[in-house]
Amino acid sequence: MWYLYLNLLKTVNFNHPQQYSKHLLLLSTRDLPCPMTLMEMKSFFRIDDIIASATQQITVLEASARSGQGLMDVLHWLDSTIKE
DSSP states (O other), X not given: OHHHHHHHHHXXXXXXXXXXXXXXXXXXXXXXXXXXXXXXXXXXXXXXXXXXXXXXXXXXXXXXXXXXXXXXXXXHHHHHHHHO
16 A cells, blocks of 8 residues: 555656646445545545646545446546536
8 A cells, every 4th residue: 555655656746747747546445355435534634635746637536336436436537527
């Protein structure tokens, strides 16, 4: 998990040439035997602090590859991002 956190921090570089781009952080832990809630994940990775400091727009969603739960939210995000 720390690898993901470090990659997120690299992506949210404050001098990044695409500083006003939009990013989707998709959390998919629902399929694990002991899944973390969205709030637990946000707290664990300090997502709210990263979002507050980033110049990019970051949306956090959760989904399940197994059940498909949350995938419609991802599609809506993609649709709205493409239209802008």
